Structures are given as C-alpha cells and as structure tokens.
Amino acid sequence: MVLQKRLDYGFNGYQVPATPRATRSARRRGSFRKKVEDNQMFAFDLLATVAGKLLLEGEKSPDSVNTSNGKEQCVIAEDHVKNEGHAEDKPLKIEPCDQGNSEKLVIGNGKNETESFASKVEVGSSGFREFNDRKLENETKRQIKVEPIKTGRAILNTGAGMFGSEDQVVWDGKPSVLVSSNSSAEVPACRDNIPCGSFPLCRGDVKVVSRDDDDNSSGCTQPSTSTKSFRPLPRIGDRRIRKLLASRYWKVTPKLKEDGFSNVDGEVKPIYRNKRNCYKRQRSQRNYPFKKRKLLYCSSVSNSEGGNGNERISDSPQMGINGDASGSGLKLHGGIGTSASVAGQHTSFQSRDSHVKLRIKSFRVPELFIEIPETATVGSLKRTVMEAVTAILGGGLRVGVLLRGKKVRDDSKTLQQTGISQDDQMDALGFTLEPNPSQAPQALCPGDNPFLLPYDTPQPLISVTDSKALVSVPAMSVEALAVVPVHRKSKRSEIVQRRIRRPFSVSEVEALVQAVEKLGTGRWRDVKLRAFDNAKHRTYVDLKDKWKTLVHTARISPQQRRGEPVPQELLDRVLTAHAYWSQQQAKQQLKHQSETCLLL
DNA sequence: GTTAGGG
DNA sequence: CCCTAAC
Numbered sequence: 001m002v003l004q005k006r007l008d009y010g011f012n013g014y015q016v017p018a019t020p021r022a023t024r025s026a027r028r029r030g031s032f033r034k035k036v037e038d039n040q041m042f043a044f045d046l047l048a049t050v051a052g053k054l055l056l057e058g059e060k061s062p063d064s065v066n067t068s069n070g071k072e073q074c075v076i077a078e079d080h081v082k083n084e085g086h087a088e089d090k091p092l093k094i095e096p097c098d099q100g101n102s103e104k105l106v107i108g109n110g111k112n113e114t115e116s117f118a119s120k121v122e123v124g125s126s127g128f129r130e131f132n133d134r135k136l137e138n139e140t141k142r143q144i145k146v147e148p149i150k151t152g153r154a155i156l157n158t159g160a161g162m163f164g165s166e167d168q169v170v171w172d173g174k175p176s177v178l179v180s181s182n183s184s185a186e187v188p189a190c191r192d193n194i195p196c197g198s199f200p201l202c203r204g205d206v207k208v209v210s211r212d213d214d215d216n217s218s219g220c221t222q223p224s225t226s227t228k229s230f231r232p233l234p235r236i237g238d239r240r241i242r243k244l245l246a247s248r249y250w251k252v253t254p255k256l257k258e259d260g261f262s263n264v265d266g267e268v269k270p271i272y273r274n275k276r277n278c279y280k281r282q283r284s285q286r287n288y289p290f291k292k293r294k295l296l297y298c299s300s301v302s303n304s305e306g307g308n309g310n311e312r313i314s315d316s317p318q319m320g321i322n323g324d325a326s327g328s329g330l331k332l333h334g335g336i337g338t339s340a341s342v343a344g345q346h347t348s349f350q351s352r353d354s355h356v357k358l359r360i361k362s363f364r365v366p367e368l369f370i371e372i373p374e375t376a377t378v379g380s381l382k383r384t385v386m387e388a389v390t391a392i393l394g395g396g397l398r399v400g401v402l403l404r405g406k407k408v409r410d411d412s413k414t415l416q417q418t419g420i421s422q423d424d425q426m427d428a429l430g431f432t433l434e435p436n437p438s439q440a441p442q443a444l445c446p447g448d449n450p451f452l453l454p455y456d457t458p459q460p461l462i463s464v465t466d467s468k469a470l471v472s473v474p475a476m477s478v479e480a481l482a483v484v485p486v487h488r489k490s491k492r493s494e495i496v497q498r499r500i501r502r503p504f505s506v507s508e509v510e511a512l513v514q515a516v517e518k519l520g521t522g523r524w525r526d527v528k529l530r531a532f533d534n535a536k537h538r539t540y541v542d543l544k545d546k547w548k549t550l551v552h553t554a555r556i557s558p559q560q561r562r563g564e565p566v567p568q569e570l571l572d573r574v575l576t577a578h579a580y581w582s583q584q585q586a587k588q589q590l591k592h593q594s595e596t597c598l599l600l
Numbered sequence: 601g602t603t604a605g606g607g
Numbered sequence: 608c609c610c611t612a613a614c
Contacts, residue, residue, distance in 0.1 A: 524604095540602075544604075
C-alpha cells in the first residue's frame with residue numbers, strides 16, 4: 001500500500017485568535033489534559049494518515065491551486081467573504097496551504113510502487129447511532145466510497161446537509177455574525193477530482209445566520225445567507241471575556257478600537273457545539289514526540305463496537321513520519337516524491353509484492369458554528385474558520401476499515417487475506433471515521449456539558465445530517481457510517497485549546513520594558529492595564545512570562561538568542577530595571593520583616 | 601483574581 | 608504558553 005501525503009493543510013500556520021480558556025474548574029482538571037491531547041493526536045494522526053492527508057499523486061484538479069514551488073495554498077478564499085456586515089451568499093472555501101512542505105508519506109514496503117492499483121476513497125460520517133442518542137438515531141448517514149481511480153469519476157457530491165432545528169445557534173441579540181458552515185465542507189484529501197468546479201479543493205457551505213433567521217436558514221441545503229442589520233458590539237473588557245469563557249459557549253467580544261500593541265485582529269472565536277472537540281487544537285507543530293504518541297496509542301483501547309480498526313496504527317507508536325515501523329509491517333517514508341505515474345495504474349493484486357494504492361479523495365468537515373464580530377477582519381475570519389476546521393480534525397477520531405460494508409476488525413490480517421487487495425473488491429472498501437474509543441462516551445448528559453449551548457441538545461458536533469453529501473454505497477450504508485467526533489461526555493471533554501504562540505514584537509517589548517521600569521516587576525496586572533490594555537491576547541501572566549524570558553535573554557549571549565532580535569538597548573534596560581526592582585523588592589522585604597519584628 | 605515560579 | 612500553588 002502506498003499512500004502519499006501530498007498536502008499540508010497548514011495547521012501550523014494559521015493564526016488562532018486568543019483562545020478562550022475553560023472554566024477554572026475545568027482547568028483544574030488539567031491532569032486530564034495531557035491524555036486527551038494524546039488521544040486527539042492519535043486521532044489526528046489517523047486522520048492524517050488514512051482519511052485526510054494521504055493521497056496518491058497523479059490526477060490533478062484543474063481547479064487546484066498550486067504555487068510555483070509545488071506547494072498549495074490553504075486559505076479560506078477571500079473572494080467569498082466581505083468585510084461588511086452582510087455576508088455574501090457565498091461559501092467559504094478551504095484550500096490547501098502553501099505552507100505545506102508537500103512532504104510525502106509512503107506506506108508500504110517501498111517496492112513495486114508501480115504495481116499498484118489506485119482507488120479513491122471517500123470518507124464521510126454517519127449518524128451516531130452507536131451512542132444511543134435518540135436524536136442521533138435519526139441522523140442520516142454519510143458514507144464512504146472507494147472506487148478505482150482509474151475511472152476518474154468524480155464521486156463527490158457537495159450537497160450540503162440538512163440542518164435540524166436543533167442546529168440552531170445561539171443568538172443573544174448581539175450584533176455578531178454567526179457563520180455557520182453548513183454541515184460540512186469537503187476537505188481535500190487531494191487536489192484533484194473536484195466535482196464542483198467552483199470550489200477547487202473543498203467547500204464549506206458557509207452561511208451567516210442570526211438567531212432570528214435560524215429557523216429559515218438552518219434548513220438550507222445550499223449555501224445560503226441571511227443577513228441582519230449589524231451594529232457595532234460594545235467593547236468588552238478582559239474580565240467580561242473571562243466570564244464568557246466560563247460560560248457555556250464562547251462568544252466574541254470585539255473591541256471597537258484596536259490600538260496600542262494589539263495589532264491583531266479583533267477577537268474571533270469559533271463556537272462549537274461540542275465541547276470535547278472544541279477545545280483541543282493542534283499544537284502549532286504536528287510533529288509530536290514519539291514518546292507522546294506512545295502514550296496515546298496505549299490509551300487507545302478499542303471498545304467493542306469500535307472494532308480494532310486502529311490497532312494497525314496503534315501498533316506503530318515508534319513509527320514516525322520518516323521512521324520505520326519495525327515490526328508493524330508498515331513503513332513510512334518521508335521525502336518529496338511523486339507517484340503520479342502510478343495513479344490509475346492497475347496491476348494484479350495477486351502477485352506477491354503487489355501494493356494497494358488508495359486515494360482518499362476527501363473527507364468532510366462537519367457543521368461549524370462560528371461567531372465573529374462584524375468588526376473582525378477577513379483575515380481573522382479565515383483564521384477562525386481554519387481553527388474550527390482544525391479543531392474538528394483534531395478531534396477524537398479513528399479510522400475503521402470496511403469491506404463490503406462489513407467492518408474489518410482483525411487488524412492482524414493482511415490486505416490480501418481480507419480480500420481488500422482483490423481487484424474486484426476495491427469498490428467495496430471503505431473507511432470510516434469513528435469516535436476514538438478511548439474517549440468513548442459514557443452517556444449523553446446535557447448537564448455535564450458546560451460548554452453546550454443553551455437549550456442545546458447533546459449531539460455530535462460533526463454528525464450533521466447529510467445524506468446527499470457523498471455518494472452512498474449501499475453495501476456500506478449501514479455500517480460504513482463514519483462516526484465522527486461525538487459528543488463525548490467525559491470530563492476530559494472540557495479540554496481547552498492551547499493558545500497560539502504569539503511572539504512579542506519589538507514594540508511590545510519596548511512597551512513592556514517601559515511599563516516595568518515604571519511599575520516594577522510585581523504588578524503585572526498594572527503593567528497589563530498600562531501598556532497592554534488593548535492587546536487582548538496578552539494577559540498579565542503573559543507579560544510576566546515575557547519579562548522572565550526577557551531577563552533570561554538579556555543574560556545570555558546574543559548567539560544563543562532566538563527569534564526576532566531584541567535591540568540590545570532594550571535588553572540592557574531589562575537588566576537594569578530587573579536589578580533595580582529586585583533590589584526594591586528585597587528592601588521591601590527587609591522593611592516588612594523589621595516591622596514584623598518590631599510588632600512582636 | 602493576582603502573583604510567582606516551575607514546566 | 609501552560610499549570611499550580613499561594614495569597
């Protein structure tokens with residue numbers, strides 16, 4: 001089996017708006033966090049490996065966006081968004097990212113690459129019947145389909161799913177813009193085979209809805225828009241934000257004036273309907289240490305229903321992008337390369353060294369809810385959507401394999417043994433996205449979901465009813481339902497995204513230094529208020545931390561410093577101020593001590 | 601909620 | 608940047 005990773009969706013590169021934190025209580029459960037991250041990494045890895053990011057080179061969509069260096073862009077297309085209060089009746093589109101390094105993943109033994117049969121796989125999702133939710137029972141299913149690449153037939157149906165009334169989003173009267181990616185966007189697994197010419201790689205039917213017109217718009221199966229009159233949002237301070245963050249859902253609290261050092265866009269936060277999925281986000285770098293992977297793999301114990309579809313992958317914790325999976329029978333090869341020539345080729349699978357080539361055409365990004373102030377920039381909208389998409393992809397997913405609609409649970413069998421490599425079986429091969437068993441829900445309980453939207457019913461974030469989205473394959477129509485991030489109700493669900501790293505600019509450093517010079521090193525809240533009041537993403541803890549690193553930076557040799565160089569003059573001031581205020585602090589302490597002594 | 605410090 | 612302890 002040879003799979004090539006062609007696209008880097010640029011999860012590393014987009015800017016994430018200041019990330020809401022969980023409630024304190026949630027944060028106190030930080031002990032869960034690591035584990036969950038691991039689990040989600042695992043899921044992501046699965047997705048990346050099987051569902052979304054691996055593909056064969058070869059066919060190429062005329063609509064795909066290639067940069068000169070062969071990389072692709074991954075941005076929310078700007079032309080469909082207007083920086084106005086009204087949203088255009090146009091979908092957002094998601095495109096491959098030009099930050100990608102076009103690295104290639106090859107899974108297989110590396111031999112006989114040309115002796116392959118390429119097929120494309122569609123991965124969809126289904127209703128979550130496994131989770132015993134009545135509501136979910138009614139969900140229509142999405143399916144996956146595998147078909148030979150050589151046919152070149154577009155199998156994507158980009159029709160958007162239907163919204164149930166339960167899909168309403170909260171509208172609290174504030175003139176924010178709610179952008180709802182209607183049900184799903186096709187995330188390109190590769191850049192070809194785009195059935196809908198207007199949307200090069202994938203499309204999300206994004207609409208802007210308000211509370212008032214939810215009922216109308218939410219049922220639309222086409223990109224639809226309804227606009228409301230928008231008014232500027234009142235400025236809301238950090239404390240307000242904090243409270244909001246602790247509330248059941250996230251809200252955007254834009255500032256109308258952006259000055260100071262807050263040269264960032266207005267705060268934009270995606271609203272998720274599912275807490276579990278929502279707060280996890282990919283680390284800025286996806287290359288987790290293998291050590292960490294190991295942990296997560298260990299924790300990925302299959303449950304009964306889940307089957308063992310993940311074992312194969314679980315078996316290779318040592319397997320890195322460029323590493324060998326000794327003992328697993330799988331091998332990953334990194335590097336740039338192309339197998340375009342093999343796409344569509346087909347040779348006997350009976351031969352001993354035959355490879356099975358699979359192309360996963362795309363998988364769907366489910367319904368998203370995004371709330372964004374009208375004062376936000378297009379750029380922030382892009383980032384927000386990207387974040388939302390990423391959060392979903394980073395959710396607890398794993399991959400299941402279906403053959404003729406039947407789950408292949410025995411991971412130890414070879415493709416040959418299971419018949420997957422049989423020529424005539426290729427059509428029957430499917431993949432499913434399923435909840436990661438390690439995060440399997442105990443039960444669905446609304447009360448246990450602090451981030452659930454008010455009057456929201458527990459339901460999977462991703463399982464949007466959408467039967468038209470993908471071509472259905474009867475043989476798999478029942479079992480092949482991909483079960484995507486589900487509404488898990490474990491406490492671990494309240495995981496928060498890690499904020500994106502935002503290096504301090506020189507001007508920020510300048511401001512920080514100046515404020516500390518004036519206020520000292522023990523009054524970070526005052527420093528924040530004084531110099532960073534408008535920089536919403538800089539908390540006083542951030543400032544304190546930055547000062548800490550500044551002091552450290554100033555003490556090390558210039559050669560050891562990294563990042564944007566801070567002018568030596570500033571560093572000198574850092575040391576001076578630090579020394580001064582340290583001294584002051586010591587004096588204060590002495591004074592305090594002597595006073596205490598006197599009193600005694 | 602802040603501050604301080606380790607991770 | 609995160610997490611906690613301590614206040």
